[in-house]
Structures are given as structure tokens and as C-alpha cells.
Amino acid sequence: MDRFLWTSGLLEINETLVIQQRGIKFDAGTLLLSTHRLIWRDQKNHECCMAFPLSQIVFIEEQAAGIGKSAKIVVHLHPAPPNKEPGPFQSSKNSYIKLSFKEHGQIEFYRRLSEEMTQRRWENMPVSQSLQTNRGPQPGRIRAVGIVGIERKLEEKRKETDKNISEAFEDLSKLMIKAKEMVELSKSIANKIKDKQGDITEDETIRFKSYLLSMGIANPVTRETCGSGTHYHVQLARQLAAILQTPLEERGGIMSLTEVYCLVNRARGMELLSPEDLVNACKMLEALKLPLRLRVFDSGVMVIELQSHKEEEMVASALETVSEKGSLTSEEFAKLVGMSVLLAKERLLLAEKMGHLCRDDSVEGLRFYPNLFMTQS
Amino acid sequence: MHRRRVGAGAIAKKKLAEAKYKERGTVLAEAQLAQMSKQLDMFKSNLEEFASKHKQEIWKNPEFRVQFQDMCATIGVDPLASGKGFWSEMLGVGDFYYELGVQIIEVCLALKHQNGGLITLEELHQQVLRGRGKFAQDVSQDDLIRAIKKLKALGTGFGIIPVGGIYLIQSVPAELNMDHTVVLQLAEKNGYVTVSDIKASLKWETERARQVLEHLLKEGLAWLDLQAPWEAHYWLPALFTHLYSQEITAEEAREALP
Numbered sequence: 001m002d003r004f005l006w007t008s009g010l011l012e013i014n015e016t017l018v019i020q021q022r023g024i025k026f027d028a029g030t031l032l033l034s035t036h037r038l039i040w041r042d043q044k045n046h047e048c049c050m051a052f053p054l055s056q057i058v059f060i061e062e063q064a065a066g067i068g069k070s071a072k073i074v075v076h077l078h079p080a081p082p083n084k085e086p087g088p089f090q091s092s093k094n095s096y097i098k099l100s101f102k103e104h105g106q107i108e109f110y111r112r113l114s115e116e117m118t119q120r121r122w123e124n125m126p127v128s129q130s131l132q133t134n135r136g137p138q139p140g141r142i143r144a145v146g147i148v149g150i151e152r153k154l155e156e157k158r159k160e161t162d163k164n165i166s167e168a169f170e171d172l173s174k175l176m177i178k179a180k181e182m183v184e185l186s187k188s189i190a191n192k193i194k195d196k197q198g199d200i201t202e203d204e205t206i207r208f209k210s211y212l213l214s215m216g217i218a219n220p221v222t223r224e225t226c227g228s229g230t231h232y233h234v235q236l237a238r239q240l241a242a243i244l245q246t247p248l249e250e251r252g253g254i255m256s257l258t259e260v261y262c263l264v265n266r267a268r269g270m271e272l273l274s275p276e277d278l279v280n281a282c283k284m285l286e287a288l289k290l291p292l293r294l295r296v297f298d299s300g301v302m303v304i305e306l307q308s309h310k311e312e313e314m315v316a317s318a319l320e321t322v323s324e325k326g327s328l329t330s331e332e333f334a335k336l337v338g339m340s341v342l343l344a345k346e347r348l349l350l351a352e353k354m355g356h357l358c359r360d361d362s363v364e365g366l367r368f369y370p371n372l373f374m375t376q377s
Numbered sequence: 378m379h380r381r382r383v384g385a386g387a388i389a390k391k392k393l394a395e396a397k398y399k400e401r402g403t404v405l406a407e408a409q410l411a412q413m414s415k416q417l418d419m420f421k422s423n424l425e426e427f428a429s430k431h432k433q434e435i436w437k438n439p440e441f442r443v444q445f446q447d448m449c450a451t452i453g454v455d456p457l458a459s460g461k462g463f464w465s466e467m468l469g470v471g472d473f474y475y476e477l478g479v480q481i482i483e484v485c486l487a488l489k490h491q492n493g494g495l496i497t498l499e500e501l502h503q504q505v506l507r508g509r510g511k512f513a514q515d516v517s518q519d520d521l522i523r524a525i526k527k528l529k530a531l532g533t534g535f536g537i538i539p540v541g542g543i544y545l546i547q548s549v550p551a552e553l554n555m556d557h558t559v560v561l562q563l564a565e566k567n568g569y570v571t572v573s574d575i576k577a578s579l580k581w582e583t584e585r586a587r588q589v590l591e592h593l594l595k596e597g598l599a600w601l602d603l604q605a606p607w608e609a610h611y612w613l614p615a616l617f618t619h620l621y622s623q624e625i626t627a628e629e630a631r632e633a634l635p
Contacts, residue, residue: 272475275530302532
């Protein structure tokens, strides 16, 4: 801790801020990385601010988070230079500091810090005298024994981690080779299916599709990652019909697919659905004669509707609402009726398409009026 | 000279030959399907073994995640396609990214009224981290990008726009063409752009510049500042937090930390 020196917290000329992260421990502060220094500022007392030059850093390493422990970055430092300005501690027996990331951000910060360490921009852009302390390790410099011991231990630990990772990568590569074989095989089968054009049984096609689904291979014929048609999606469609009935009724019979995605996955907690799973299951709703259906608006927005919901009828009531108020924007309409702005806009657009409303498009926004050209001619 | 085959007999023979050929074809496909099924079972157990040895490590190491995804992409496999896929079931890849998807949607929705549905990747990252809380696993910006790419399937306008050195994430179905993107890039430096800026840097006529700016205004992505000196400034709220991190004095640092 004796490497720190008090600073006013102002960046010197030529220094630029690289990244900042809150929640660093020396009791709750913010850590800022500049091209020249590592700065720590207390969150409560903004006057309390300290820093040290990046050139003081020998080596950095990550410590992953554990139960009850936040992720950390350990920064190993050179001994303090004799002409260093005053800081929070006069002397310290440790030659490293630990930065504890209580509010995450450790991955990005580590990446940026490593980048700065490699680029060493502080060497190209000298700042004011007060910061020019260490100029980095010079050849032939006598290092304190403690540091050498630490470095050796760290090196060993890093080799160990590297070994684990490289073993993982090796195993992963072997796995990928096998996966690639599966991909080739599936292509060949798909070609056969295409050639035969209907001589293959429906059952076999379904089987094939479920194999593709398990592996995550895109269907070579349709290019979809296993479009609808597997038992999984059929099952899922039925589940969705059950889960979504009440929420749909509560929301006026219509919900955007994004809302559905969030609702369903929040409810599940684990074994979540992928966006594609959801879309593929929804595509089957109508075919399975379930009480919901998937609808795609012209704009590309996808929604789930109750079968009993007639958007066209809602348009009539939308026309009434707009006429009452003279004119409405999507936001105003959404607020009046109590629906999301996205769906409100779609309803107004549909009303326009059907000829009931016309638009006034200006920089102030998109406003809808009853279509008097139709009603009063 | 080849004697032409004619007559009912020849036709019948031809039909028989075709039928036999088709039968052969069916048999071949059936055999291949059976082979695939067997290989699939074997692959599944290989994956299980892999997971039991390395699953923990994988999810602590974000570089590994990147490598993993890249390797899958190279061979034509999408581990995030379905929650029912082997990758998801055994390595737990799916839950991580799908949950992240939900969190991204929620953050974008919460900030939409402010920035019109356009946000920097950096700000999204900070907000998502905050939402996840202290005990959740850390996520990298690469993780966010992959989750967003998957969200595109939901059809509601998620997009990733590279602008200068940063990424903007679009979460509403606003139409942004090349002209709009280029102007966004221009705005990145100062957080705003003027008609003169556009004419000077991009050499467009006034009308073209004005149309682009009006579109951004209409979509709620830009704010009009008529009180700026000389001429109207078009500010992009999406870039505000990005601006804060560029220049910092003791004063602004205090303000910028929300």
C-alpha cells in the first residue's frame, strides 16, 4: 500500500481515461484506469483519492470469485522509489495489492489493464514531473528477494492453470472433430431426402429433425436450425398454450414475443428456452388447434394472440378512442388503453391499413387522425 | 446400334427398375439414419465425459467461452440454437445466454424512453451487471453480443451497429440504413451532430443531411437543441454515458457516477 501517493484526481495533460469500475474495496470506491496510472477514489468522500503509476506494476493476475468472495485482481508492484510523494501508508511489507470487485466488471477491467500493460503508453507520452518515478525495470537492476519468490510461485500457478485450460481445449478439439463428422453425415442424409422428394416417411423426417436439434445443426435443406416439426416443439407448444392463457387475458389478448420470452423464462428459472425454441413452438400453435396463435405484423413484430382475440375488432374501438381525442400518437394511445407502446403502434398501423385512420408524419412524431376522407366525402 | 426398347414389356421393366432403385434409396437413407442415431448416442456420452471434467472451468473462463463458440461456428454447429440441444443440457451453455437475453431485454425496455431504443454496448454492460447483483457470475461484452444475436429471432428489431470504435445496440424496430449509421458514427465524437458537420465531413447536400436527422428525431433517437450557438445541435442520448467516460475532471467524475 505504500506505492500509493495522494493525488488531486485530475488527469494530467495527455492522460486519457481508459475504463472505470465501481465497487472496489479499500472500503467502497471507484477504480479508474488511465493510460498512465491506476486511480482509486473513495465513493463517499470524493476528496480521498490515490493512485500509482502503471510503470510500477510488475505483473497482474486474476482470482476468480467464489462463494462469499468477490472476483479479484492481484497487482504485483516494484518497490517504491525513494523520491515518491506522500501517500496513505509510509511503508508496507507486501509487494502486491488486491483489488476486490464487489460489483463485478472484473473481466473487462483485467482485459483493459493487460492491454495498457502491453502497450505501455505512458512511456510514449510523458506527463508532468510529479509522476515520473519509475521508468520500468532496467536490465541488471537488483530486485528485492521477496518479489522473485512471489513471481516464481505465480509462474508455477499460471502454468498449472494453463495446463488445465489447454487440457480442456485439447479435449474440446477432439469433441469438435466428432461433432464435425455428425455435421457431414447430416448433410449427406439431407441430400438423400431432397433427392427422393417424398419417398421418405414422415416419421423418418421427424427423427432426422430431432437429431439435428440435439446437435444444434442447421437443417441443410431449409437452413433453419431445426424448424418446427419435432416432438419437442409440439410438446412445448402445448405447454405454452397452458402457461400463456391467463397472462394473455390480463393483457387484452395480445403480447409481443419478447414479452412472452421474458415471462416464460422467468417462470421456468432453469432449463430455459432459446429464442428459436420459442419461435418454432409458436409456429405450431395454429396447426395444433391450440387457443393461441402466432402473428407477424408487416413491420416484422411478432406477437401471440388468443384465438378469440380479433385485432380487427380492436381496431374499431381504437378508432373510437382516437376520434374522441381528435388525434393520438402511439405513446398517448398506449397510455390511454394500458398497453405497450410497441403493440399500440401496431394497432394504429393496422387501423390505418384498413382505412380507418390516417397519419400525420412530422418531426414531432407520428400522429393518427380519423380518416375523414373516407367518412366525409 | 442400340435397339430401342418399345412395347408394354419395356415400360413395365422400366417401372420395375425405377421402383427397385427407389427402394434401394430408402434403404440407404434408413441405414444412414440408424448410423446417425448410433453416432449421436456416442457423441452424447463423449460430451458428458467432457462436461464432468471441464464444465466448472469453462464457465469461469470467458476466453474459453469465446473459443468454444468460435469452434462450434467453424464446424457448423450452433450450441445456442435450442435449450433442448446436447450442448445446452450438458454444458449449461443455454441457460447462461438465455437468461442474459432476458436481462438485456429488461434493461433496454427500462431505458427506452430516454434513448429511443439505442444504447452503447458499454452502458448496457454496466446496467446488466448492476441488475445481476453481486453474487451472479460476471459477464463479458462478448457474452452480451452473442445473447443479442440470438434475440434477433424474436423479430423485434434487435440489432448491433458498429459506430467508430464502439457498438450501439438497437432494441426497437426503427429502420436504420447506411446513411443513418454513418451519421451516428459522426456523432460519436461529441455526442451530437449538426447539418454543417455532416456537409463538411460527408460532403452531402443539405437536404440529404436534414432528412437523416429528421428521421432520427422522429424515431426518438435524437434530441433537438435549438439553443445551441450558431445552429441546431442534434444530440444522441445513447451516446451520453460514452461521452462522460471520455473527459473527466474531478467535477465530472463526481457527476458521472450515478
